[in-house]
Amino acid sequence: MASEKADILKPYGELDVLGLYSEVAPYLEAFLKGREIASKTWVPKAKVPYFLNRAGKLGELWIEDFNHIDNEFLQSRANRHLSEVKNQLNERQILLWRYFVPRKYSEFFYATNGKGEGKLIDRIFIDIDRTNLPPDKSLEVTRLLLEEMERQREDYEDFELVESIAVYWSGSSFHVYCFLSRPQPPKFYEEKLQFHSGRVLFESWTDMWVRKIRQKVSFKITGGHEKRDNYIVIDPSQTPSGKLARVPLGCLHIRNFEIDGISIPLSENIIYDDDIVEWLKNLTLEYVVKNAESLSKHLWSFK
16 A cells, blocks of 8 residues: 555655645535635644644635646645745645645545534534444444434434435544534534433433444443543534534545545445445555545435
């Protein structure tokens, strides 16, 4: 896989993630339209191992801005500093340069339901976190969650809001998205998605999912936003506006300053393939770029 990485990530001899991200960007335009782009850049040997760039600090970056990436731009980033070539670049290229620093690994994020607090919610993002547990456990929970959502669609009128469901491999675990037929006010998160660790009069959807899935697995399950060792955590906390989500196609997953995986949308056949985890762990960047168009067909639905 090392030589394949080098072809995509070192187009002119130096590490540059923008070559990869420019390849998948055209297939993400509808999915990310109107949602601010963010990046997570890793810095070895720094006191804080990474920094976030997002709208508000540098200015707003959009998925359409990736159309400004070309070979000349990538070549200028290989061995020059921004100050040396700034007058040769347009405003969007300068912003791309600042968000995705050359010669560093950057992960590709976006504002799930827009930047700032208090905006409408039109998609639910659920992270199946697997701290210290193998990915096959998070796959088991993902499958059970999908089954519970199907039952919920039949039994609960309010779940009719969910128009479609998609599942993504994050590069390390699984994400489940619910796309809503009508945007909902901010209180929708507190009423339907926020996890309660104790007893409550009215369960949220997450409370119910956790309770029912706990009854079907032999390992520990909880909900909420806190990572817990040896637990699978069903975490919807990145849903409200102002929160960030990993881009579901072509985003590098970095661990210990090395590539640990790459994100892709999943089809129903893949989700229920018993050998899927090993295949996902061994995905190559070449494969994802070559098949980006076909993979993107499952961005909005796993079916």
